Amino acid sequence: DQQVKQNSPSLSVQEGRISILNCDYTNSMFDYFLWYKKYPAEGPTFLISISSIKDKNEDGRFTVFLNKSAKHLSLHIVPSQPGDSAVYFCAASAYKAGGTSYGKLTFGQGTILTVHP
Amino acid sequence: KAGVTQTPRYLIKTRGQQVTLSCSPISGHRSVSWYQQTPGQGLQFLFEYFSETQRNKGNFPGRFSGRQFSNSRSEMNVSTLELGDSALYLCASSSGARKNEQFFGPGTRLTVL
Numbered sequence: 382d383q384q385v386k387q388n389s390p391s392l393s394v395q396e397g398r399i400s401i402l403n404c405d406y407t408n409s410m411f412d413y414f415l416w417y418k419k420y421p422a423e424g425p426t427f428l429i430s431i432s433s434i435k436d437k438n439e440d441g442r443f444t445v446f447l448n449k450s451a452k453h454l455s456l457h458i459v460p461s462q463p464g465d466s467a468v469y470f471c472a473a474s475a476y477k478a479g480g481t482s483y484g485k486l487t488f489g490q491g492t493i494l495t496v497h498p
Numbered sequence: 499k500a501g502v503t504q505t506p507r508y509l510i511k512t513r514g515q516q517v518t519l520s521c522s523p524i525s526g527h528r529s530v531s532w533y534q535q536t537p538g539q540g541l542q543f544l545f546e547y548f549s550e551t552q553r554n555k556g557n558f559p560g561r562f563s564g565r566q567f568s569n570s571r572s573e574m575n576v577s578t579l580e581l582g583d584s585a586l587y588l589c590a591s592s593s594g595a596r597k598n599e600q601f602f603g604p605g606t607r608l609t610v611l
Contacts, residue, residue: 485554
């Protein structure tokens with residue numbers, strides 16, 4: 382039962398253009414969402430997060446959008462740079478009252494982003 | 499601030515052996531979570547320790563266990579290794595509060611022959 386899904390295994394974008402990575406979830410208890418970037422042979426690096434009480438969060442070139450009714454979130458990278466080429470994971474957690482999910486992130490399968498010069 | 503460190507970085511074991519992996523969290527962080535990453539299953543949550551207590555556990559067999567020390571360092575142990583245990587084992591630290599980001603170490607690559 383995959384509660385967090387990234388349906389695009391890969392995405393190819395030209396340098397300077399926008400990269401849009403998508404993520405869907407099924408568990409309505411999720412109330413905090415995160416994006417991580419991962420290079421081979423390294424651990425994931427935290428990029429940006431968003432709480433379910435918001436629908437948008439920005440940090441520099443990175444913006445995350447959350448559509449709770451559609452159970453969908455997306456990460457926008459503008460402008461894309463070759464150094465952004467990596468695997469991107471979305472992750473979700475459930476910290477609502479009564480939840481027992483402290484310390485647990487549920488990850489999607491990842492999307493390989495390639496930014497061409 | 500130093501990041502999350504994991505030792506060793508690489509391990510080769512044979513089936514039936516046991517292994518212990520170590521994780522030192524970011525200074526001041528009291529929560530350590532462990533994850534297994536494999537090509538087929540992706541990143542899967544193993545367990546989380548907070549203030550020396552296991553606070554949450556994923557769906558892994560009892561061969562996988564862990565502990566946390568008073569300085570927040572954590573160890574993970576896998577007994578009776580199987581070929582399918584070959585994976586990248588990642589630990590992540592956080593303050594342990596609600597809605598807090600987790601910061602990952604570089605991982606330990608375990609190969610079981």
